[in-house]
Amino acid sequence: ILNVEQSPQSLHVQEGDSTNFTCSFPSSNFYALHWYRWETAKSPEALFVMTLNGDEKKKGRISATLNTKEGYSYLYIKGSQPEDSATYLCATPNTGNQFYFGTGTSLTVIP
Amino acid sequence: DVKVTQSSRYLVKRTGEKVFLECVQDMDHENMFWYRQDPGLGLRLIYFSYDVKMKEKGDIPEGYSVSREKKERFSLILESASTNQTSMYLCASGGHPRETQYFGPGTRLLVL
Numbered sequence: 316i317l318n319v320e321q322s323p324q325s326l327h328v329q330e331g332d333s334t335n336f337t338c339s340f341p342s343s344n345f346y347a348l349h350w351y352r353w354e355t356a357k358s359p360e361a362l363f364v365m366t367l368n369g370d371e372k373k374k375g376r377i378s379a380t381l382n383t384k385e386g387y388s389y390l391y392i393k394g395s396q397p398e399d400s401a402t403y404l405c406a407t408p409n410t411g412n413q414f415y416f417g418t419g420t421s422l423t424v425i426p
Numbered sequence: 427d428v429k430v431t432q433s434s435r436y437l438v439k440r441t442g443e444k445v446f447l448e449c450v451q452d453m454d455h456e457n458m459f460w461y462r463q464d465p466g467l468g469l470r471l472i473y474f475s476y477d478v479k480m481k482e483k484g485d486i487p488e489g490y491s492v493s494r495e496k497k498e499r500f501s502l503i504l505e506s507a508s509t510n511q512t513s514m515y516l517c518a519s520g521g522h523p524r525e526t527q528y529f530g531p532g533t534r535l536l537v538l
């Protein structure tokens with residue numbers, strides 16, 4: 316079992332604020348790191364798949380960085396909007412194709 | 427547009443009933459997964475399948491079985507439902523672990 320931890324557990328920010336949260340994972344035998352956004356009553360939606368140390372990925376106002384040597388990834392949201400309200404999940408697979416998920420960060424953006 | 431569908435969004439069953447949850451994907455993915463989501467615990471893997479008729483236990487397989495007779499379909503079976511199996515069940519499919527997994531909308535199961 317791979318221990319994947321996310322912090323904070325929940326976050327409330329004002330519309331327009333920028334925010335970030337963390338995913339920590341075992342740095343040994345790293346294979347990939349996935350970020351998902353899960354809105355209420357919808358399916359989890361893939362944001363990024365990151366594989367290389369130092370990777371930075373961006374999708375609109377959302378970006379992510381990866382440090383495989385120390386075992387963490389940051390997700391950043393610039394200028395948060397109410398539609399960004401969701402739970403953000405990270406997951407890492409082992410080489411046997413089994414994925415391990417963190418418990419998620421629940422983001423609420425207050426208009 | 428990629429699609430993973432699950433047979434029911436909401437399901438209410440009685441203790442001891444046999445329950446079938448079905449998942450279908452249209453992306454020709456080799457790998458399919460069943461997870462359950464419980465508050466404070468994150469997504470936990472029940473079973474996954476890497477090919478037709480092939481399956482691997484995840485972290486919490488007790489009380490569950492699976493079936494994959496066709497590539498596009500992966501079924502989760504609760505042999506004798508119990509109240510501690512009340513949960514949200516999510517199916518996913520994917521290719522290589524470095525590629526995106528695609529999730530279904532989930533089935534919220536209540537066992538009375």
